[in-house]
Every structure is written in structure tokens, then in C-alpha cells.
Amino acid sequence: QKEVEQNSGPLSVPEGAIASLNCTYSDRGSQSFFWYRQYSGKSPELIMFIYSNGDKEDGRFTAQLNKASQYVSLLIRDSQPSDSATYLCAVKGGSNYKLTFGKGTLLTVNP
Amino acid sequence: EPEVTQTPSHQVTQMGQEVILRCVPISNHLYFYWYRQILGQKVEFLVSFYNNEISEKSEIFDDQFSVERPDGSNFTLKIRSTKLEDSAMYFCASSEGSTRYQPQHFGDGTRLSIL
Numbered sequence: 331q332k333e334v335e336q337n338s339g340p341l342s343v344p345e346g347a348i349a350s351l352n353c354t355y356s357d358r359g360s361q362s363f364f365w366y367r368q369y370s371g372k373s374p375e376l377i378m379f380i381y382s383n384g385d386k387e388d389g390r391f392t393a394q395l396n397k398a399s400q401y402v403s404l405l406i407r408d409s410q411p412s413d414s415a416t417y418l419c420a421v422k423g424g425s426n427y428k429l430t431f432g433k434g435t436l437l438t439v440n441p
Numbered sequence: 442e443p444e445v446t447q448t449p450s451h452q453v454t455q456m457g458q459e460v461i462l463r464c465v466p467i468s469n470h471l472y473f474y475w476y477r478q479i480l481g482q483k484v485e486f487l488v489s490f491y492n493n494e495i496s497e498k499s500e501i502f503d504d505q506f507s508v509e510r511p512d513g514s515n516f517t518l519k520i521r522s523t524k525l526e527d528s529a530m531y532f533c534a535s536s537e538g539s540t541r542y543q544p545q546h547f548g549d550g551t552r553l554s555i556l
Binding site: 361362364366372373374375376379381418420422426427428429430431432433434 | 472474476482483484485486489491496497499530532539541542544545546547548549550
């Protein structure tokens, strides 16, 4: 069974701080890694994705991938109350089409 | 920005009835997907569809489920004889391709409630 694990949280940070969200995966053949944001009762919204080891930055968001450790993270700089949501890590294998999701980490940014 | 649209937003159905959930993927996308999310649980893959064929399906996607692209724009999920445990949010997604460079974009979902 290919698993994606995330701390369920809640992770609480003050406004303006850096939020760090983590994800581990079990399938060494995984090719690409996605971070989605999901507000309560809403659909997953793509934030960014990464497929090479290292860091990828997009505005206030940085995704980090370490394939040797089977670990991917998302950093949110200058966190805002509007960033409060559940962050879903999703993994795509090399030979299939589906995304395998973690349960998500609930982030709360306090004003 | 182009988006995936789903109808209806909420469907209430009696157990044992058939239900059809509809999706209009992003226009230049070639790969289509259905996922579901039972309340409080993780998003689960159901099926992927390309070139008018199922390309991959999960164990959840048994004989009561079917998918179809009836015309050039719509993509549907049919549940033949609904059960209480089919109550969930159903998300349609689409992508330009299936490579690691091409992410899946999700619609707003249909909340299916089975009574």
C-alpha cells in the first residue's frame, strides 16, 4: 500500500511567521509531488508542485523535496490569516495517473 | 483562468437510486479524473480517463460505477445503485497530460448525500 503521511495538526502560527508543513511518502518510484490547499467544505486548490530534489519557490511559498529521505515540505513565509486551511500533500507515481493524498495538515494563522 | 466546473453542487438521492454527476473539464485538457472525499477523510482516487477509455481505476471503482464522455465537453460519473456509504464529496479533475510536469486541477465538487 503506497502511503502519504502528514501530521494532522492543528499547526498554529502567528501572523507574519513562517509555517512549515511536512509530508513523507512510501513509494520510492514517486515522480512528482503536489501541495493543495483546501478550505473547509471546498475543493483542493493547487498551490505548487515539485519533481526535482531541492527547493522551488513561488511567491511566499517554497516547496522542498528530498527523494533520498522520501520527504517533501512546504514553507509559507509571512503567513496570513487567509492562509488558514488544510494543506494536502499529494504524490504521483511514475507509471500511473492517480494522485495519492495524505490526510492533510490543518494550519491556523492567528492575527 | 480556466476552471473545471461540476454540477450539481449538491445531490440528495434515495438509497438504491442511480445518480449522475457531471463535469466540464478545462477545454484543452486531455486527462480526466474522479476523486471522492468522505467527510473527515482523505481524498481518494476513483478513476482516470483518457482517449475515451479508463486508464486506471481504484478498488473503490467497482461495477456500480461507470464514467463516460458523452460529448466533446462533458465527463460524467454514474453510480448505478447508491449505498449509504457513497455519501461523500465527489471531485472531478483534469490535466493537460499525464507527465509529472502537468498537475491536476480540481472542480468545486458535488456533495452527494444518500438517504
